[in-house]
Amino acid sequence: MSSPATAFLVLFFFCFVAFGSCGTPTVNGTTIIWNDKFEDTSNEGSDLKTKYDAKGLQPWYNFANSFIGTVLSKDPYDILIKIKDDGLDEEVIKNDIVKNYAIGMIICVGIGFLFCLLMPIVGFCFCCCRCCGNCGGEMSQKERSNDGCKRAVFGVILTVITLLMFTGVLLTFVCNDRMSETVDEMQINSDAIVKEAVTFINRSVGEVDKLLGKDFGFVMNQLKNDITDASLESLVGDPLLKELDKVSVKPIEAVKDLAANTQVMKNQLEIIKNTSQSLSSLTEQLQEGLNDAKKNLTDIKNDCSNVRGVNSTCDKINVDDLATGANFTNLPDVSTELEKVEDVVNQDFEKTAEEGLAEVRNIPQKVINDTSETRKDIGKMISNATSSVNKMRDDLRKISNDDVISKLEEFKTDTVPKAKEEAEKYDNYRWMAGVGLTCILLLVVVLMALGLMCGVCGHDKEASPTTRGTVSNLGGLSLMAAAGFCFIFASFLMLLTTICFIIGAPMQTVCTAIDSGELYSQVLDNQKFWGDDGYVLSRTFFGKDKSNIRFTIGGFIDNCRNNKPLFKAGPFDEAFNISDRLDIEKLLGNDTTQQFDDLKVNLSNVNVFNNETRNSLTKLRDSGVDDIDFAKFLNETTKNITAVDLNEFAQNISNLGREFKKAADSLPEGAEKNKTNELSQKANDTAAALRTLQATVVKDMEYKSIELNQNVSALKGIGGDLKKLANNTLKEAEKAESYLHTQSATNINKIVQNFTDRVLGWGFQFTDHIKDLLDNSLAKCQPVANIYDATIVIICKQALYPFNGFWFSIGYCLFFFIPAIIFCVKLAKHYRRMDYENEFDQDVEAFEMGHHYPSAPPQYPS
Numbered sequence: 001m002s003s004p005a006t007a008f009l010v011l012f013f014f015c016f017v018a019f020g021s022c023g024t025p026t027v028n029g030t031t032i033i034w035n036d037k038f039e040d041t042s043n044e045g046s047d048l049k050t051k052y053d054a055k056g057l058q059p060w061y062n063f064a065n066s067f068i069g070t071v072l073s074k075d076p077y078d079i080l081i082k083i084k085d086d087g088l089d090e091e092v093i094k095n096d097i098v099k100n101y102a103i104g105m106i107i108c109v110g111i112g113f114l115f116c117l118l119m120p121i122v123g124f125c126f127c128c129c130r131c132c133g134n135c136g137g138e139m140s141q142k143e144r145s146n147d148g149c150k151r152a153v154f155g156v157i158l159t160v161i162t163l164l165m166f167t168g169v170l171l172t173f174v175c176n177d178r179m180s181e182t183v184d185e186m187q188i189n190s191d192a193i194v195k196e197a198v199t200f201i202n203r204s205v206g207e208v209d210k211l212l213g214k215d216f217g218f219v220m221n222q223l224k225n226d227i228t229d230a231s232l233e234s235l236v237g238d239p240l241l242k243e244l245d246k247v248s249v250k251p252i253e254a255v256k257d258l259a260a261n262t263q264v265m266k267n268q269l270e271i272i273k274n275t276s277q278s279l280s281s282l283t284e285q286l287q288e289g290l291n292d293a294k295k296n297l298t299d300i301k302n303d304c305s306n307v308r309g310v311n312s313t314c315d316k317i318n319v320d321d322l323a324t325g326a327n328f329t330n331l332p333d334v335s336t337e338l339e340k341v342e343d344v345v346n347q348d349f350e351k352t353a354e355e356g357l358a359e360v361r362n363i364p365q366k367v368i369n370d371t372s373e374t375r376k377d378i379g380k381m382i383s384n385a386t387s388s389v390n391k392m393r394d395d396l397r398k399i400s401n402d403d404v405i406s407k408l409e410e411f412k413t414d415t416v417p418k419a420k421e422e423a424e425k426y427d428n429y430r431w432m433a434g435v436g437l438t439c440i441l442l443l444v445v446v447l448m449a450l451g452l453m454c455g456v457c458g459h460d461k462e463a464s465p466t467t468r469g470t471v472s473n474l475g476g477l478s479l480m481a482a483a484g485f486c487f488i489f490a491s492f493l494m495l496l497t498t499i500c501f502i503i504g505a506p507m508q509t510v511c512t513a514i515d516s517g518e519l520y521s522q523v524l525d526n527q528k529f530w531g532d533d534g535y536v537l538s539r540t541f542f543g544k545d546k547s548n549i550r551f552t553i554g555g556f557i558d559n560c561r562n563n564k565p566l567f568k569a570g571p572f573d574e575a576f577n578i579s580d581r582l583d584i585e586k587l588l589g590n591d592t593t594q595q596f597d598d599l600k601v602n603l604s605n606v607n608v609f610n611n612e613t614r615n616s617l618t619k620l621r622d623s624g625v626d627d628i629d630f631a632k633f634l635n636e637t638t639k640n641i642t643a644v645d646l647n648e649f650a651q652n653i654s655n656l657g658r659e660f661k662k663a664a665d666s667l668p669e670g671a672e673k674n675k676t677n678e679l680s681q682k683a684n685d686t687a688a689a690l691r692t693l694q695a696t697v698v699k700d701m702e703y704k705s706i707e708l709n710q711n712v713s714a715l716k717g718i719g720g721d722l723k724k725l726a727n728n729t730l731k732e733a734e735k736a737e738s739y740l741h742t743q744s745a746t747n748i749n750k751i752v753q754n755f756t757d758r759v760l761g762w763g764f765q766f767t768d769h770i771k772d773l774l775d776n777s778l779a780k781c782q783p784v785a786n787i788y789d790a791t792i793v794i795i796c797k798q799a800l801y802p803f804n805g806f807w808f809s810i811g812y813c814l815f816f817f818i819p820a821i822i823f824c825v826k827l828a829k830h831y832r833r834m835d836y837e838n839e840f841d842q843d844v845e846a847f848e849m850g851h852h853y854p855s856a857p858p859q860y861p862s
Contacts, residue, residue: 123487237364476832
């Protein structure tokens, strides 16, 4: 695997899942609801020291940095660009580096070496001068009125110098210890950085498995589910069937319904025919019974006038009420219609309609069968895509473990401890040397402080120069000793300071440029510096062919400090087209579109009706069922069977019979009584006959009339518009077949395209989901900035600040050596005990011009 590809793979998957917790996705319709919750990683580096704690020394470090900044005040960036373009030659060194950029540093180094050279010479000359009795070497002093003022001024000045040098000594001690603390903290800081990096990587790689195992696996499962038989039937077959229902299934269903209704009509017509014939026969029976009853009643009424006491009752008999209400003898004959319908039923066109419906209903299965091989190919594509992703996961794990984490762990457990052990070993010597140097400075300061204290405390205004006390004399000797040590150690200390300055000043300049970002903006991120090579980061991560993509170190670090997602912190979206790399069509294969196009089926050979079905519909249309006089049937069936209720009429006749019986009982035996009994018996027989007629014939006719009414009404509901329904069904069938043969391809294409969009849509949603995570919430890279800042703090601040503070503190003390020597020598004259007093009243100016007596006892004449 090439290095750019490796870099991208690591970076992409680190971005892909860093610091997230992935819940199982869910689906709402065709929309995936992602349940990935990614934590804010802004405090990921909380254990790292991204801010330097100077522990009170920051002003001193700023002072040292200010001095370095003054010495190296000019920017070297143009020189660096010139050196890269033209090379490093003598002219560049002389004119650009020496005269332009490093002139201040060269002057300082020159002064330092000159100080190292001259200080011993000056000290030697000064000693010789004092040994000759000059330069304050004589041990005689004439008291003057302004000596007190001199002592005070000299003392104050030397006190200030002493305090300033003491401050420098303290700072030297502290900076020396801080350098050792940096070594002591090396292991802690390195472990924290490595731990942060390893945690970042481990979390990222661990979340890769979760996210790919759930989100990508979920998408692949959705793809697999969508191309199963059941899903294809519901997603393609059923929508297609629903689309066909609008024109194809409707006439087939209509034919099927007509076929079912035709059988019902046949049954109803048979019932109507039989019931009509039965009612006609019963009507004749009823009419015959009513006629017999009317004849009997007429006879009774004629004989009733001969019976006393019942004339008024006989007058109530109205034989005209005994009549039929409905006439079922003239109902329409439906035999012809029944024969035609039976002929249609015998052709069993329902079966042919069901076969046509089954053919349409079988379209989903036809789609499944016709596309089985295509779907197998798509399934292989999905498996290949899954295998590719799994390989990417394995490669990521291998890269992270073998190429990154193992080396970090080796660095943590092996390199750092060894380096610390070596550093601690030599740091002990360095620390002791630093303490020794500091003690030299401290010795000078202590001697100066001791001289001031003893001189001030031991000085007696009343004592003459030759009678000064021991304490005062000790103070003067201490001051002279301080001056002597200054001469002795000044060159060594200055040499050390100059060497450290040569090392520390350029390093601080580089660190300042790093801290301010100028090193990146002016050099590393400056395309002018790299020329045709483009940007260094782009060339490193993306390869030479993409080196012109603007990828700056400073911009990347600033974006990470702002906790932006890693993918947005740099131009990774420009270098790597995630949408293109995660395009589901490319993952599945280049012929994906063609594979889905193969799902389209041809329905041009599908026929809705065959010729037999058409002939049956034509015969059914011409059967004449809808021409039956349904009104005549319904009109007769709604009438009463008889004009009056025969039971009620029979009851009246029975009442007449009882009156006849009553009248007969009141008559004497004879012909009249016998006649009356005969009339009573005839009335009772007639009533019984009417009741029998009501219970048998009338009741049967009523039942059959209701049955006839119901069947006629049902037949009218089914076959009243039979001709229109048949014609419409034939038209719909023609329309459906025309649709199947000419327009079905368009809708099939639309349905298959919808299916394709759905299947590929899972992948597109996954791509959009990942891109959204990369752009907004995934792998917020503040941990990267924290590691960077912590590294800069360790190198440029924890290590470099104390180092620069150390040599600057020594240089600071050396700065006061010359005034300290001058005022120590001058003030020592006022504190030391003189060997003799100068009794000659010499002019002060002459005395200071060198007219002194030697430091020896006075010679008296013998």
